[in-house]
Amino acid sequence: MSDPARLKVSVHSSVGHLDGQKQSIIEGLLCEHAFISPKYFYDSIGSRLFELITMIPEYYPTRTEQGLMASHREAIVTTVGVVDTLIDLGAGNCHKARELFSSIKPKQYLAIDISEDFLEESLAQMREAFPGIQMRAMAADLTQPITMDQDLLTQRKICFYPGSSIGNFDPDHAIRLLRNFRNLVDNSNSLDSDPPLAVNGGLLIGVDLVKDDKVLHAAYNDELGITAAFNRNVLTHVNTLITSDFNLADWGHDAFFNQALSRIEMHVYARRDLVVSWPGGERYFKSGESIHTENSYKYQIEIFKEMLLEAGYSEVKFWTDPQKWFAVFFAQA
Numbered sequence: 435m436s437d438p439a440r441l442k443v444s445v446h447s448s449v450g451h452l453d454g455q456k457q458s459i460i461e462g463l464l465c466e467h468a469f470i471s472p473k474y475f476y477d478s479i480g481s482r483l484f485e486l487i488t489m490i491p492e493y494y495p496t497r498t499e500q501g502l503m504a505s506h507r508e509a510i511v512t513t514v515g516v517v518d519t520l521i522d523l524g525a526g527n528c529h530k531a532r533e534l535f536s537s538i539k540p541k542q543y544l545a546i547d548i549s550e551d552f553l554e555e556s557l558a559q560m561r562e563a564f565p566g567i568q569m570r571a572m573a574a575d576l577t578q579p580i581t582m583d584q585d586l587l588t589q590r591k592i593c594f595y596p597g598s599s600i601g602n603f604d605p606d607h608a609i610r611l612l613r614n615f616r617n618l619v620d621n622s623n624s625l626d627s628d629p630p631l632a633v634n635g636g637l638l639i640g641v642d643l644v645k646d647d648k649v650l651h652a653a654y655n656d657e658l659g660i661t662a663a664f665n666r667n668v669l670t671h672v673n674t675l676i677t678s679d680f681n682l683a684d685w686g687h688d689a690f691f692n693q694a695l696s697r698i699e700m701h702v703y704a705r706r707d708l709v710v711s712w713p714g715g716e717r718y719f720k721s722g723e724s725i726h727t728e729n730s731y732k733y734q735i736e737i738f739k740e741m742l743l744e745a746g747y748s749e750v751k752f753w754t755d756p757q758k759w760f761a762v763f764f765a766q767a
């Protein structure tokens with residue numbers, strides 16, 4: 435029988451100061467073209483809605499990425515090599531890392547996510563399922579500097595960033611983030627230490643590729659309206675964070691492929707003229723005006739490969755599914 439005390443996961447939290455978050459949300463709402471960062475999708479409800487999205491027929495990315503990783507497992511595992519610590523960036527329900535455990539066999543698993551309560555629940559399940567692997571959880575914002583625990587510095591670490599979350603950042607920002615991830619797994623700064631530290635690790639990353647507009651459009655406009663609920667829920671989360679008075683009934687979901695920028699854009703739009711208020715401020719929205727909530731860039735393989743090289747990685751390898759809808763890259767730090 436499992437010991438309940440062992441299942442309690444201690445989550446090291448550094449998600450960010452609430453005042454700073456409030457200020458940046460309000461600044462976004464007051465911009466001429468209002469926006470909310472997609473990281474605010476993920477309160478407890480948002481994390482659950484995303485889990486549902488991964489199950490709907492129109493949302494191809496999750497099953498395509500999992501399918502391609504299963505069919506190329508041997509090559510991926512050989513390329514990735516020995517892993518002391520697997521660092522799952524934006525781990526969510528940790529299912530994708532879980533599928534790697536039997537072949538990659540990390541000694542330690544570090545799950546990082548901004549959605550603290552959901553992360554704690556996911557990690558508790560992982561602890562129960564894999565008692566032989568040391569599990570750590572860190573509630574953190576990946577866009578802010580992340581400090582590794584000292585004991586991890588001597589390990590060979592692999593960053594795992596599936597789900598094409600890198601597509602949420604515009605290409606320049608994405609390159610900066612890739613560089614930060616490289617620093618997390620780069621041991622070369624301490625090579626003169628005695629005993630010598632483990633060799634550098636790498637990054638295993640899933641990337642959504644350019645494809646037929648119709649497939650893309652359907653994936654973000656599913657018949658059940660789960661993506662619409664996920665998108666509109668950001669307003670509920672913002673209400674909690676800044677004490678605003680968004681009324682969900684006044685806001686609709688919009689998602690379309692912006693061909694020129696090769697990205698899906700998600701917006702919520704005002705269904706009538708209205709004012710949204712929060713302590714100390716307000717914003718008027720005319721009917722049809724939108725708040726931009728997410729970009730999801732779709733890449734060509736060669737372009738993403740160049741981005742990895744620009745971020746300082748080498749020996750880039752990749753695998754795709756037969757339709758070339760999705761790619762998983764491994765790059766050495």
Ligand SMILES: C[S@@+](CC[C@H](N)C(=O)[O-])C[C@H]1O[C@@H](n2cnc3c(N)ncnc32)[C@H](O)[C@@H]1O
Pocket residue numbers: 472473476481484488496523524525526527528530546547548549574575576577596597598599
């Ligand atoms: C698209 S989901 C992917 C979940 C899972 N890795 C998968 O591939 O199915 C994005 C995940 O990243 C987390 N996330 C989003 N923005 C984040 C940020 N800025 N810092 C840390 N985690 C973030 C979300 O809470 C969510 O679990």
